[in-house]
Amino acid sequence: MTGPRTGPRTGPRTGRSPLRSHPPARRVAVVAAVLLVLGLAAGCMQMPASGPVVETDTASGSGDGRATAIDPVPPQPGASAIQVAQGFLEAMTATPIRSSVAQQYLAEDARTSWDPDASTIIYTDSMAPVSVPGGAAIALTSAERLDDRGAWVGDLGPRASTLRLRMVMEDGEFRIADPPDALVVPASWFEQRFRSVSLYFFDRTGQVLVPESVFVPRGEQLASNLVNGLLAGPAGAARLATRSFLPDGLGLGLSVPIDDDGVADVELTGDAPVRSADANALMLAQLAWTMRQDSSIAAIRVSIGGVPVPLPGGVSAYSVEGGAPYDPTGYQSSDLLYGLDRAGLLVSGSPGDLERVSGPLGQDAFGVRSVAVDLAGATAAAVGGDGTSVLQAPVREGEDQGQVQEVVSGATDLLTPSWDVAGRLWLVDRTADGARVLHVDEVGSGQPREVRVPGVTGRDVVDVLVSRDATRLVAVVRGARSDRLQTARILVTDQGRVRGAVADTRIVSEDGGRLRVRDLAWTSPTTASLLSTVRDDLVEVRTITVDGAPSGLSTLSTTVRGPVRGLAGSPVVDQPTYAVGRSRLVDVSSGGEVAVTGVVLRSLGYAG
Incomplete structure (x- = not known):
């Protein structure tokens, strides 16, 4: 209470003095929402009027929150290096999100080694590709990076914001030999198809939950994305300040099925460790607070290596409203x-x-x-x-x-x-x-x-x-x-x-x-x-x-x-x-x- 303290949630926007953040050795766009607003409001980020992109649905304009489906076209015979570079960039905007068409723009060896899940690069605009020795280059404007968990990393900087794509000839066609290990997409596209969520870890004492913000794709795989984020654990400075009570070395099955009663089965793969009831309670609290962000989930069941995790009180499913004593804002804190x-x-x-x-x-x-x-x-x-x-x-x-x-x-x-x-x-x-x-x-x-x-x-x-x-x-x-x-x-x-x-x-x-x-x-x-x-x-x-x-x-x-x-x-x-x-x-x-x-x-x- 320097004076009383607060913050806004909605209201008229102003264009005054947008903020930008920098870690000790590089810039980080903490308020990258400013970039999204500028891109959407000023119209600077538009899909090309021509090229290998086909919109097959107009659902995004219906008000139901669904993004427009985009069906990119694979490389065309005789395409130039510049056309291949542009086609690759546009193919990464496929909706539903998939990499199969973008892979067709790559050389055979690169198709298996390319990892678009390693990071995400978001930009507000892109210049037309230009020829450079050995391939093509595309300059991106206001390019930012997310890590493999969807956590914000920062500004790429001027040099890294230019994608330099080396080309080789395969069967008489230009193909990209060294694609960046990233999904590279416009900010407006990203804002429609991803949402911000929190992954909940614990403070080092195990007394209170600590949320860490990440971005995950919207859609039916939200529950799976949330669990996978928790399994990856905290990153960066958060690793020093927090801890996870999900055992190391576990994975997730194909998905998290949710039944008609809203019960999600979290089936973790790996060896089931011997754990105390307290450790299981903390793990369940992490999962509950994280998975409650999926509105279709009311409760969870958890198994590790096929062995059900015992639930407190002998209940058949653990409510996502559980774990209240670990509230990051303070359990039963005063609201006056x-x-x-x-x-x-x-x-x-x-x-x-x-x-x-x-x-x-x-x-x-x-x-x-x-x-x-x-x-x-x-x-x-x-x-x-x-x-x-x-x-x-x-x-x-x-x-x-x-x-x-x-x-x-x-x-x-x-x-x-x-x-x-x-x-x-x-x-x-x-x-x-x-x-x-x-x-x-x-x-x-x-x-x-x-x-x-x-x-x-x-x-x-x-x-x-x-x-x-x-x-x-x-x-x-x-x-x-x-x-x-x-x-x-x-x-x-x-x-x-x-x-x-x-x-x-x-x-x-x-x-x-x-x-x-x-x-x-x-x-x-x-x-x-x-x-x-x-x-x-x-x-x-x-x-x-x-x-x-x-x-x-x-x-x-x-x-x-x-x-x-x-x-x-x-x-x-x-x-x-x-x-x-x-x-x-x-x-x-x-x-x-x-x-x-x-x-x-x-x-x-x-x-x-």
């Missing part, structure tokens, strides 16, 4: 709003019914300037008015004898605190040498410990979010001309001790515009929103993804009129996101306003 009124007293309640709490921070003025309440809604951590100390107090009267205690002192300039599911308090101190990221494991008795966060520690940081699962950190780093967002993965041992952090993604203003972030908030476990000023009476709220995957098109950006102090947002996706004024809340999704009566707000936010 918490903030400070004009007098600096702690208030709580629903949007239209905020009142001062009965605990000491709601009854006596301690001169605090920001506050965060733990996920249970029981304990508040408040930064003193000079930013050098943190006070801890119960939210309600009668808890812990209503005592206020100073748990941190001697700081320089503390930002708003945050809490994670383990009850750990996170702090950022803005010192003369830059930001220091601190955590307090045992609030009230433990001492703050510093964790060095690449790209954040030592920088001019103006706002920070820590995910409730304590695996991600997002910081707003102030620059001379424009702010940027730096994300990192927090590393925690199996015993729950914070051991460090690794840099993940750097997100900057793509057009070189001046971006000044006023507030930052979670909108889901994998997306956040930032608030910036357009002019005195207008603010913009933009949604970004924090792990490299593009956000949904409908949640790209929205604007709110009138004075706004901050955002109130939550990683619980069905909790509204609000732009917070002195005496009103604006639902960023719907634009509806809620009057705040009896309280003049300084800040507002959800638990955490």
